[in-house]
Amino acid sequence: MAKFIFNMPDVGEGVAEAEIVEWHVKVGDTISEDQHLVDVMTDKATIDIESPVDGVVTEVAGEAGDIISVGGMLVVVEVEGEVPEDVADEAAPAPAPAPEPANEPAPSPAPKPAHPEPVEGSSSSSGAALEEKDSASTSSARTEEGAAAKNSAKVLATPAVRKRAKELGVDLSQVKPAEDGRVRHGDLDQFLTYNSGYAAAGPARADEEKKVIGMRRRIAENMAASKRNIPHFSYVEEVDVTDLEEMRAQLNANRGDKPKLTILPLMITAICKTLPDFPMINARYDDEAGVVTRYGSVHMGMAAQTDAGLMVPVLKDAQAKNVWQLANEITRLAEAARSGKATKDELTGGTLTVTSLGPLGGIATTPVINRPEVAIIGPNKIVERPMYVPDGNGGERIEKRKLMNISISCDHRVVDGWDAASFIQALKKLLETPVLIVSA
Template structure:
C-alpha cells in the first residue's frame, strides 16, 4: 500500500490561496475516482475538488474556513501500489480533528429569501435511516438533492443504495413509503420547550457574501427609488408569445423582457451602465451591457452574468438566464460566468413583497430590483379596472448617480414595459 497526496490545485487567474469551504469525506472513508472530496472557495466561485484515485482517506490537510495556499497538502489517501508521496511531503498534514463543523444554514442576503424550510408533512417521516454526522454530506446527484429538498427530506437521514452509499431517487421513495406508516409523532412535541443553541461558522460562500455586502454598504452612498408599473400589457404579450412559440423556442418569463427594457433604457442613460473605481476616482461607462442576474443557490446568493445583453433576442436572453441560473444553483458556474457585470437585476419572484432595498453589486452603480406581480383595482380613464401591478425597487450609488437621473431611468423602464411594442421599435 502507498499514499497518494492531493495538493491544493492552481485554479488559475493568479490565485495564490483559497478557502477550504467544506469536506465531503472524513478520515477512514473509502473513496472512488471522481468522487468530490472537498469544496474550496475563490473570490467568486465555489470549486469542487475530485479524487483522482480509489482509496481510503487517512488524513485531511485543513479545517473548513481555513485559507490554504495553492500547492499545500489538501488530503492524503491510502492506495494500492506505491502512491505519489514524496520525501518533501513527509511532514504529516493536519489530522482530522473532532471539532464539529457547523452544518450549512441558509440566510437572507440582499433581501433574497432563504431556501424554503422542509414541509411539516414530510418532516415526520421516519423511513429507512442511516446515522450520519450533522456536517456529513451524503453522495447524491444534484437532481436527487433537489428532489429531496422538494419533498422536505433531510438527505443525511436517507440510506443510499448506490455505489459507495450514493443516495438514489428510489431511496427517497423508500424513505417516504416507510415514513407514511410511522408518521405518528406526538402532537405535544410541537409545544415542548426548547433551550438548545446552535453556533454557525461563517465560512465559504457565506463569508464572501457577508464581506461583499458589508463592503458595498460601507463604501457606496446607497439610495433607493421605488416605482409602480402596470405590467398587464407585457404579461398579455408574454402569454401570447408562450402560447405561439413556447413549444418550439421555450417559455418566456418576465426576466428577459426586463433585460430588454434595461438595454433600451440604457441608451439614454449610459451613466447607469458603469463601474466606479473609488480609489482611482474614475467612472468607466461601458457600451456592452453585461447584466448580472442575482440567483439564490444552496451556498448563498450568486450573480451569474448575461454577457452582451444588447445583442440578444428575448429567447436568447431567456435561454442564457436559465442556463446560468442552473449552473449557479448546481455549483457549476465558472469564475468568468460570475464576474464582469455592468448592471444587476435582482428578482424576489413570488416572494417579492411590496418594496425591497437591494444592495449594490460593487463596483456597479445601479441595481434594479423586481417585486411580485399582484392584481389590484386601478382607475383607468375614470373607470375602476383590475390591472396587474408590480413595483421596481432599485438602488443607486449617490456618489455617481443623481436622484433625478435615477428617477428618469426607472420611469423610462416603466414606459417601455407599459407599452411593450416600444421595446422592439428601433
C-alpha cells in the first residue's frame, strides 16, 4: 500500500487559490480513477476535480467554504502498490503539509438517515398505536405522493430545484415559473411566500442553518463592498412605452428567421444612443487610485439570476450591435451563465449594468451598483393604466397606455443627481419615440 497526496491542481492561468464548494467523497470511501471528488470555485466558475487514481480516501483538506491554495494538499488516497509515475509527476506531493485552515475542520458528519427520526410519540407505549395508524394511512399517502411526483416530473427544473421542492414537500406542477417555462429557486420562493394555503396544509418548516459559501458568498462580499464603499443614490422616472411595445410587436411579426425581440435589446440600444452625451454614466471608478475612466465603448453587464446565484455576463461593444444581434447575444450569454459555462472574459469588463426582474419587476427598484462601475439601470415591469393624451384638437382624452418605470442608481462621488436625471430624461424621450431607436 502507498499513500498518494493529491494536491490542488492548477485550474487556470493566474489562479492562486480556490474555494471548496461541495465534497462528493468522504474519509473511508473507496474511489476509482476519474471519479468526481469535489467542486471548487474560482473567479465565478465552478470546476469539477476528479481523482487521478484508484484507492481509499484517508484525508480531505477541509470542508465547504474553506480556501485551498493551488499546490496545497487536497485529498490523501491510499493506493494498492506504487503510484504510477505519470500520475506522481502530474500531482506530486507537496514537500510540506499545506497550512491548516484557521478553524480546524470538524470531523465529517455521519450520513443522515433517509428519513428523520420521529420527535414525538416514540415511546414504546404509543409505538403500537402509531404503527397501526400509519399503516391505515400509508396507502392513500403513497397514492397522493405518487401523483404529485408524476406531475412534478413533467415540469422543467434543475436537479437542485427538484431536490429542494421534494424536501419542502412542494408539487412543482403547482409552481408558476416567471419565465421560459422553467421553475427556478426564485419561483419556488415566491410560491412559498404567497401561497399561504399550501403552507397551512402541513406543519411549519423546520429552522435551517446554511453556510454561505461558493457563489452566494462571492455575491455577499461584492454587494457588501459596493454598499460599504459607494454612496448610492437612486432616481426613478415613468416612461410611456405604448409605441415602443407596438413597434416591438411589428418587428417580431416580420422577423423571419431572426430571434424574437424582448424589450431588453431595444432598451440597450436606446441606452447606447443616449450615453455619448452623458459619458460620466458609462464609467468605472478606481477609488484607490482616485481615477475615473470614461469609456467610449459600451460593455453592458446584464444581471442574470441563475440556480447558483446572481451573475453578470457582459455584452461587449453593445453600441456596435443592432437589436437582432443584441437579442442573439443576450440569449447566448444568459444560457451560458445559467449552465455554468460562461467564461471569465464573458463575466468581466463591464462598464455599465442593466438589471431587470422581468414580470416580477415591481413598481420601482433601487439596484446596487456593480462595483467598480458607477451606475446601474433597472427597467421595471410594464403596466397598463389610463392616461390623459392629446386628442389632436388642442384638448385631451383618456386612453389606456402601457407604462414602465426606469430606475437608476449612481455613485454620488462621480455622478451628480442632475446628470443622472438628465440622462434618464433623454433616455425617456428616445423610448417614447421608438423610431429613433432603430434609425441609423
